Amino acid sequence: MQNNFDDIIDKLDKGELWDFPGGVFPAERKTLSNQTPIAKLPIPERLYVTVKQHIGVEGHLIVEVGQKVLKGQALTKSMNPFAVPVHASTSGEITAIHKHVSAHPSGLPELTVQITSDQDDKWTQLSPMVDYQNQPKTKVLAAICDAGISGMGGAGFPTHIKSSPKKDVDFLIINGIECEPYITSDDRLMREHSWQIRQGIDVLCHLLKPKHVLIGIENNKPEAIEAMQVACRENPNYRVCTIPTKYPAGGEKQLIQVLTNREVPAQGLPVDVGVIMHNVGTCFAIADAIFAGKPLISRVVTVTGEAVEKPSNVWALIGSPIAHLLTHCEYKQTLQKQSNIIMGGPMMGFNVSSDLVPVVKTTNCILAPTDNEMASNNEQACIRCSACADACPASLLPQQLFWHAKAKELDKAQDYNLFDCIECGACAYVCPSEIPLVHYYRIAKAEIRVEQEDKQKSDKARDRFEKREARLIAEQQARDEKHRLAAEARKQAMASNGNNSKDKIAAALARAKAKKQALSEVDDKAIEATELAPANTSEQTAKAEVAEPATKVASSNQRVQAAIARAKAKKAAAEVTDINTELKDKDDASNLKDEQLKQPQQHIDVKKQPNKVSMSTKTVVTDSIPKAVETPPTEKPTITDSKQAKIAAAVAKAKAKREAQKAANSQVAAEPVSAAKVDNIKTVSADELVKTEEQQIDMKKRRIAAAVAKAKAKKAAEKADKSS
Amino acid sequence: MSLTFAILTALLAIGLLALIFGLVLGFAAVKFKVESDPLVEQIDQILPQTQCGQCGYPGCKPYAQAIADGDEINKCPPGGDATIKKLADLMGVEAKSLDAAHGQEDIKKVAYIREDECIGCTKCIQACPVDAILGAAKQMHTVIVDECTGCDLCVDPCPVDCIDMIPLANNASSWRWNIDSIPIKQIG
Amino acid sequence: MKFRLASSPHQHIRRDTGQVMRLVILAMIPGVLLQTWFFGWGTVIQIGLAIITAVVTEAAILELRKRDFERALKDYSAVLTAMLLAVSIPPFAPWWVIVIGTFFAIGIVKQLYGGLGFNVFNPAMAAYVMLLVSFPVQMTQWIPPVNLAQYSHNFMDALNAVFTGFSVEGFSLAQLKTGIDGVTMATPLDTVKTGLAQGFTYSETIERPIFDSVISGLGVASSWISLGYLLGGLYLLKQKVINWHIPLSMIAGLFICSLIMSLVDSDLYPSSLFHLFNGSIIIGAFFIATDPVSASTTNKGRIIFGAAIGVWVYLIREWGGYPDAVAFAVLIMNMAVPLIDYYTRPRTYGHSSSKRKSKDKAQS
Structure with missing residues (x-):
């Protein structure tokens, strides 16, 4: 429902205006400070220029500690459309760049350039742009940006962005309402510098090309109205509108409603309804920047309140600590029970937590009230009188917002359009129960913002997490695929290499198979052996076999045959014992788990003894025909087997020998005595060899056993875990 | 006779009502079905x-x-x-x-790698569930603060213990209007 | 030095809850004075009893709830509730009636719901209805206006009557109730209702000689008292303690209903003015229905709330069992307040309409 441009002009021609709902009429108290001209202040000893003084991003620091700066020299550089530079307010030396208490309700320290004044106040080179009408708009905008100008009315939105809208502008509204009680800085500025404000409006008109310019001033400032009317007389397109005094008529949305009956859509900008609004202070600063080339380094600040002896308006350098201003206006702390200094007006200003808080570009007032002037907080239960709803200029239901904000029902508060609250304070002002409503809304808003940020962050984290998971899976798949392909390629390559290799593979496979089979057979045997008395069976077989050659030691032929047979038998026996020992090892390991390795070894020894007895006879023959043992290697399935056999044989031999010696020494048996005697000399040299071999084997076995035991233990542990 | 008739009418009426309400409910269930996420x-x-x-x-x-x-x-x-x-x-x-x-609810933290101590082992990179650590083998690693969820998972794998969890600093934009907790500077 | 830290706004209007309540109490004085003038000291005694009970009850329950009762008592809300209940009941009702009623109003209706600001129902009216239902005899023993009463009485008589049921001279309540002509008095509304029930037309009823004095005497008294409260109500409007929405819409609701019906059949349905200035319409419209805690809070909602009360009053008066109905009507609409508030949210600045906004939200 946008009002037609011509209708609006018609109505304004008739001297009529619209109204906004709600509003309150707090005591104005403006005469305290608007009676005297704006005073000049001595240069403070130290200035604290906060790097970020506007909505947006902070500029990039281009100075360093110890550097000498001149008045008006840029301290930061704009690297981003939303960054506005700050400038040295006076000449001097940069003594520190650190965190300093900020001009923010939180008082949280922010990056600040501390300048120690040299009291010379020497300007840097200025470059005015008097012929701005012949310059391209972008150049003018750049000049405004470089001068560090951001909205001086309240929020501090970068002016160069506001001055380059993408839409047509019907009205340029200049806000000289100053509806907050006590504050008179715009009032004095309009009275004393109306011409320069008009020059600033001219620049804005050049940039914005509005159809009409409306200058809104409340009717409690007749002198300012007159001054502006005189200044704007030449241009029929500039119209000074007298607005009835009602708080918060100076709110951007409210003033637009009063002058044009248009409503800025929720979450929209004034330009959406063809309106751009600038503060008179901003216009003044623009004129300064364009016609004098001066950046924004000072502004008018009202220092007022009953705790100040000489309330007045002063030109304050940006970065002056408020203590400097207060001293000049003779602030009497004794008039307050507790220091109470408000930056801004009594309706929307905030308490400062230190008197070293610097003046920033949006500081329009320093208020030091006595205890009687301001309300003490004495919150009582809401009686649902809805005086707040009657006072709300945005037609909200402050009481419902309050319930939901207090109960932390943030979604419901949002449903009641919490974010359309302009925090003007009218509701809390009228509340008979003195509930600090705006405070509740601020907390709720902050929490919603934090929650939204968290949500965004968690969404991003989820996204990243899921992407990462997907990537890991994809990588794994890619790896598997690569392996598979490589394997296939190998297969193919082998296939193409011809029968030769194929045969080889086949042979190898066959060998492996055979070996497996043999092993499994042996295994089977071994199992059998362990099940029945293993030592006995092996002993019997060995004996049976060995007995044969012992009786038939006739021809060499026969001997060779016998040797082969013996070797076979021995091998079988050895294998059996080997497997036996191994199995026994395993069994023991699994049973005894972490017992020493010696124990199974002992078992083996015990087990082997019967074997040894039988072999003791055998050794005689074996020694006499070493060739025979070596001749049938083809029959051995694998080299390792033969090795095993050898080892086993060696072990057996050694043992048998010892046994034989023992036997020979202790018991004089009729038959083997001679053999043993013959053997005796031969084995002396072999004895040592066998011994070392035995040790090695023992070591290896131990290691194997240990590994097996470990594996078994682990498996058992796992099983135990699983079952538990 | 009339009794039977009365019972019959009663049954019929109730049956009819049940049918009508059933239809209404069934219709409503289909018509106003709320689609919700799993x-x-x-x-x-x-x-x-x-x-x-x-x-x-x-x-x-x-x-x-x-x-x-x-x-x-x-x-x-x-x-x-x-x-x-x-x-x-x-x-x-x-x-x-x-x-x-x-574990306990804690203030928000982010990981911080003391970069001169980092040996570039990439173990933390593998541990990070949201890929918030940047770096390559034998190269110094760093945490992307905006992406870090403060999960703590990178701290243990670090062989040289060069990762700290540092609390997120308060700033004006995340300030929640807890006026009572504003630190007051004593001015001499 | 330590700096004071508070959230804006730092300035505050110089009117707190206590002041609002005191203003309302102040505005009741003309009506109370007139009521005393017409019905004697009984009203004042009832008010005194009610205030004492209310304050004691409030303090005791707040103590039990471990709240700061000193501050709560300073807001005068209990006193106001007590006064509203006291002027609603017959001046010579036994003392325990008002004590029970006030205890119920403060202890049950107000504090059990969470104290000031949380009660769903108007405490005074809820207590009135409770008394009316529980003690119908005591609650309908209206005495004739002083100038019509057979036996005049002074303050001590009234005091005695309230506490013992007899005046100092030993007249019983029944005797005190008797008018000059020996007819037991009732309110005109009662009279008309009875007359209509007996088959007489409205005009016949008010012209019947036996009721002549009732109508003229009591009617005059009732109208004067209503005018007294009207004066107070206008003062509250001027002081912006109450908004015009509820009183005007409530009176309009009753007025229009009664006008239509009396145009249809003036024999059966009394005139609009009769309705407005008899019974407790005026005090109801300006003092009871405007109780902020239990009334609607949006402007549109207030108009609906008030108008609905007016309509309910008329419906109950004409077709209900009770001659007057402000208390019932107010309680009925108290129940509807959350619904009314929900559906009458004002359009927020910059939003095309609250309904579309909520729809948009639901979709998003």
């Missing part, structure tokens, strides 16, 4: 997505699945009581206090 998705939306695994599951989604399958809702220390309350609302169960076995 439960797991909804739970996952609530969880803080730090992917820290303090709940005992390898990430927030698996824990969401577990909650949907009936696991306790109080195993998420990063989410804290706020998350438990939301989960309780969603699941229609009583909100309970955080299970201390899974």
Whole structure:
């Protein structure tokens, strides 16, 4: 429902205006400070220029500690459309760049350039742009940006962005309402510098090309109205509108409603309804920047309140600590029970937590009230009188917002359009129960913002997490695929290499198979052996076999045959014992788990003894025909087997020998005595060899056993875990 | 006779009413059916997505699945009581206090790598569930602060213990108007 | 030095809850004075009893709830509730009636719901209805206006009557109730209702000689008292303690209903003016229905709330069992307040309409 441009002009021609709902009429108290001209202040000893003084991003620091700066020299550089530079307010030396208490309700320290004044106040080179009408708009905008100008009315939105809208502008509204009680800085500025404000409006008109310019001033400032009317007389397109005094008529949305009956859509900008609004202070600063080339380094600040002896308006350098201003206006702390200094007006200003808080570009007032002037907080239960709803200029239901904000029902508060609250304070002002409503809304808003940020962050984290998971899976798949392909390629390559290799593979496979089979057979045997008395069976077989050659030691032929047979038998026996020992090892390991390795070894020894007895006879023959043992290697399935056999044989031999010696020494048996005697000399040299071999084997076995035991233990542990 | 008739009418009337209401309900059920996300998705939306695994599951989604399958809702220390309350609302169960076995609710932190001590082992990179650590083998690593969820998972794998968890600094934009906690500077 | 830290706004209007309540109490004085003038000291005694009970009850319950009762008592809301209830009941009702009623109003209706600001129902009216239902005899023993009464009485008589049921001279309540002509008095509304029930037309009823004095005497008294409260109500409007929405819409609701019906059949349905200035319409419209805690809070909602009360009053008066109905009507609409508030949210600045906004939200 946008009002037609011509209708609006018609109505304004008739001297009529619209109204906004709600509003309150707090005591104005403006005469305290608007009676005297704006005073000049001595240069403070130290200035604290906060790097970020506007909505947006902070500029990039281009100075360093110890550097000498001149008045008006840029301290930061704009690297981003939303960054506005700050400038040295006076000449001097940069003594520190650190965190300093900020001009923010939180008082949280922010990056600040501390300048120690040299009291010379020497300007840097200025470059005015008097012929701005012949310059391209972008150049003018750049000049405004470089001068560090951001909205001086309240929020501090970068002016160069506001001055380059993408839409047509019907009205340029200049806000000289100053509806907050006590504050008179715009009032004095309009009275004393109306011409320069008009020059600033001219620049804005050049940039914005509005159809009409409306200058809104409340009717409690007749002198300012007159001054502006005189200044704007030449241009029929500039119209000074007298607005009835009602708080918060100076709110951007409210003033637009009063002058044009248009409503800025929720979450929209004034330009959406063809309106751009600038503060008179901003216009003044623009004129300064364009016609004098001066950046924004000072502004008018009202220092007022009953705790100040000489309330007045002063030109304050940006970065002056408020203590400097207060001293000049003779602030009497004794008039307050507790220091109470408000930056801004009594309706929307905030308490400062230190008197070293610097003046920033949006500081329009320093208020030091006595205890009687301001309300003490004495919150009582809401009686649902809805005086707040009657006072709300945005037609909200402050009481419902309050319930939901207090109960932390943030979604419901949002449903009641919490974010359309302009925090003007009218509701809390009228509340008979003195509930600090705006405070509740601020907390709720902050929490919603934090929650939204968290949500965004968690969404991003989820996204990243899921992407990462997907990537890991994809990588794994890619790896598997690569392996598979490589394997296939190998297969193919082998296939193409011809029968030769194929045969080889086949042979190898066959060998492996055979070996497996043999092993499994042996295994089977071994199992059998362990099940029945293993030592006995092996002993019997060995004996049976060995007995044969012992009786038939006739021809060499026969001997060779016998040797082969013996070797076979021995091998079988050895294998059996080997497997036996191994199995026994395993069994023991699994049973005894972490017992020493010696124990199974002992078992083996015990087990082997019967074997040894039988072999003791055998050794005689074996020694006499070493060739025979070596001749049938083809029959051995694998080299390792033969090795095993050898080892086993060696072990057996050694043992048998010892046994034989023992036997020979202790018991004089009729038959083997001679053999043993013959053997005796031969084995002396072999004895040592066998011994070392035995040790090695023992070591290896131990290691194997240990590994097996470990594996078994682990498996058992796992099983135990699983079952538990 | 008249009694039978009365009973019959009563039965008929009630039957008819039942039929009509049944039809109305059935119609309403079809017409006003509320489409909602699967439960797991909804739970996952609530969880803080730090992917820290303090709940005992390898990430927030698996824990969401577990909650949907009936696991306790109080195993998420990063989410804290706020998350438990939301989960309780969603699941229609009583909100309970955080299970201390899974850790305590803590202020928000981000990982910080002391870069001169970093040996470039990439172990933390592999541990990070949200790929918030940047670096290459034998090269110094660094944490992307904006992406870090403060899950703590990178701290243990670091062989040289060069990763700290540092609390997120307060700034004006995240300030929650807790006026009483403003530090007051003493001015001499 | 330590700096004071508070959230804006720092300035505050100089009117707190206590002041609002005191203004309302002040505005009741003309009506109370007139009521005393017409019905004697009984009203004042009832008010005194009610205030004492209310304050004691409030303090005791706040103590039990471990709240700061000193501050709560300073807001005068209990006193106001007590006064509203006291002027609603017959001046010579036994003392325990008002004590029970006030205890119920403060202890049950107000504090059990969470104290000031949380009660769903108007405490005075809820207590009135409770008394009316529980003690119908005591609650309908209206005495004739002083100038019509057979036996005049002074302050001590009234005091005695309230506490013992007899005046100092030993007249019983029944005797005190008797008018000059020996007819037991009732309110005109009662009279008309009875007359209509007996088959007389409205005009016949008010012209019947036996009721002549009732109508003229009591009617005059009732109208004067209503005018007294009207004066107070206008003062509250001027002081912006109450908004015009509820009183005007409530009176309009009753007025229009009664006008239509009396145009249809003036024999059966009394005139609009008769309705407005008899019974407790004026005090109801300006003092009871405007109780902020239990009334609607949006402007549109207030108009609906008030108008609905007016309509309910008329419906109950004409077709209900009770001659007057402000209390019932107010309680009925108290129940509807959350619904009314929900559906009458004002359009927020910059939003095309609150309904579309909520729809948008639901979709997003």
